Amino acid sequence: MENSLKTTWIQSEEKLGQYRIALLNWFDEQRRDLPWRQDPSLYKTVVSEFMLQQTRVSTVIPYFTNWLNKFPDFYSLSQADEKDVLKAWEGLGYYSRARNLHQLSKTAANWKHPPVSVKEWQTLPGVGPYIAAAVTSISLDQPEAVCDGNVVRVLSRLFAISEIFKDGATAQKKLRPLAQKLINSGRPGDYNQAVMELGATVCHRSSPLCSTCPILSYCESGRQGDWADRPQIARKAKKTASIRRYWVESQNSLLVHASKKNRLQGIHELPDKLPYSGNLTDLNSQVLAIRKRTIGRVEYTEEIHQPPQIPLLLDPLPQGYTWMKWSELKNFTLSGPHRKWIEELRD
């Protein structure tokens, strides 16, 4: 990979050192005052990295603050009920992250000393190459380079990489060795955060602020002004799907369902099947509303049906179904969109 680069400064140990200093000096001046950077700890780093997967900093901040109040350390998290853990994650999405973090805390609560190698970290639930490198570099001072979406963007421009990557994950995997060559082993955590911070605040996807960039003189794309073409990541076709949901109200309650099997387990939504022994078409239900939401590249159209009369449901209700009293709406853990729709459709 490096052989095809037009820039050669990376091969000079002296230039490399100057590049690292320029970036770290900038970071020392410009770093954002984020909650997980105040009185930092391993726990805060782990929680923030779990929350930050595919999720913007501005979205994470209020969740992180609330989380630290509820679960201040690994031990308190390990002792919490999964229900409360999921409730604190409600609306953030990717709920398996919360379950994995909860599981991880049960191991971490017993650590005399945390593991130091990325290999050991990657055996923990929900920890992949990115989190392993982030945690061990930031909190344990290990020289492990992270390669996330920000790093891919910065490096693609720095070295004018014009390869078309199949997807973001492929780009991250391919560019990680390059990121590893650049890391400052004296301050690995700060170096990693500096590149990501640069990607987030200066090297924007569109309209990057090259004139204020601390490493502009090292950047092939910045000097040529052709940043717009990089990185080149092929985009996948989007798909559509439709789901029928049911709105059944009875005795000041709404029928909701939380799957035990799929990755939405523990998260309630309007049921997509009625616990009903009869033929559903007999219900001749009315369409109460139609809503859309996107999950990944799939746009779901959810048709919310309301039977004209309360159907005779199975008794007892099958696993996963619950009557949610309206008075308990706030206490239930619902997916973000379903909470919104339920509140909209309630009257």
Place this chain on the structure above:
DNA sequence: AAAACGGGGCA
């Protein structure tokens, strides 16, 4: 290797 997994912010 490709798909699934949430939700939201911003051009």
Place this chain on the structure above:
DNA sequence: TGCCCAGTTTT
């Protein structure tokens, strides 16, 4: 509306 965000797990 389309892109993509401090990615990981499952198929």
